[in-house]
Amino acid sequence: MTMTAPTVGHTRLLAGPLAGNNADLAAHTDTHGPLDLPRRHHGAWSQSLLDELARSGLTGRGGAGFPAARKLDLLAGQRRRPRLVVNAMEGEPASAKDRLLLERAPHLVLDGAQAAALAIDATLVVCCVADDRPESADALRRAMAERAAAGLDVVPVELRLAPGRYSAGEESALVDWVGGGRGLPTFRPDKSVPLTVGRSPVLLHNAETLAHVALIARHGADWFRAVGLPDAPGTTLVTVTGAVRSPGVVEVELGTPLDVIVQRAEPLQAPLAVLLGGYGGTWMAGTALSTPYAPGPLAEVGGTVGAGVIGVLGPGGCGLAETARIVSYLAAQSAGQCGPCVFGMPAIADDLHRLAAGQSDGRLLDRLQSRLTAVDGRGACRLPDGAVRLVRSALSVFAKDVTAHARRHPCPGWNRAPVMP
């Protein structure tokens, strides 16, 4: 995907000349100013950063939207010193934001990682990039070398190239891989127990989340909260893709109406629907695009911010065919560990392909519904849950199409080339 610079709106992460291109340290420092960090872990300084983070209301930008400060709190009371894992895997196929961030503003991510690592007295920062993203890895490597030459970093930083698979970026899978495992999700009945590498607890944050931490460490919580909504403050990176003339990544204030964001990417025609959040996200009808882009308002209309993806489907597209293809992809990306996912996902994908092609038998819709129920919540990771959420939203948003396709009258768009990446 091409990466366009933000044309309108509030730029923070992507601030600066040359469309926010601060790949080198001098440009980065010119744009954002120096970051004053203590030269070693310091209790009072840590507490003040943690307080600012809590007050800022920053939430994780990797997909789950968990409050960033609460994640740090989970490590309190651990006896061993933790490690910080920077999750820049971006396994979501429709997303390009973390890639853009690493290539344009790697120092912001590394600043945030240093600040967070110092605050929790971490022994090591491990930056994980997918092994099929050499440009991102190179950008990070160059930035790390500049920082080493300038003696910037207090906590040592390591770059690791992890397998570029969809589920390898899932947090338990990534931590498993960092610890020498195969990079498969692990069963975690209690998610409040920190993940570990060996016996060291691990704090894991998405790359964009840490870039926001870098700015909160500089400017404070009030500054962060000055834009966005009271319960969803700040800016966020959004990847706009699909049936648009200018696909790419933009930085927007949370709460910006969806149609304003979509218009920036110049849709080819008025959208029929948008895919929100990514492959494990939800469809939303084109008639609901006045909704503010933020978790709360989107949830009210069945939407999600997820991994920051907005995929535009034009009026000629077939939401059922797009969904079938996405679910097939997700089925193929299963780590292959949990039976309901291994068998259920291909079965659901098969039902959807038959429905989309107008090859439904009389029992297809009932069977599909019972399979969605059978798979929902029954994997160790959230991959099947995301697929179920996506399919349920498709059945609701494209309800009219479902009826027609089930009567073996597929829409003309069903076998067109897909518009989602």
Next chain:
Amino acid sequence: MNRRLRVDPIACDAFGYCAELLPELITLDEWGYPVIDGRPVPAQLVDLAHRAVADCPRRALTLVEDSRSGPPAKVKLSTSRR
């Protein structure tokens, strides 16, 4: 004290013994994997639930204590019942 059954979906290999022992709380999906009734295990079924846990060849089934304050704690189970 409430107890609930929980299955580790990675460990489970669809042997299906649990559903045979405890059809009141465990059914099998179309692929043979157990679907657990998430409600507390009734007192009269607790012994059977223990047996289902002990009989799972993959050790995938556990009986967990339900504490309202805080995360569920794992019940220590004697697995040498048989």
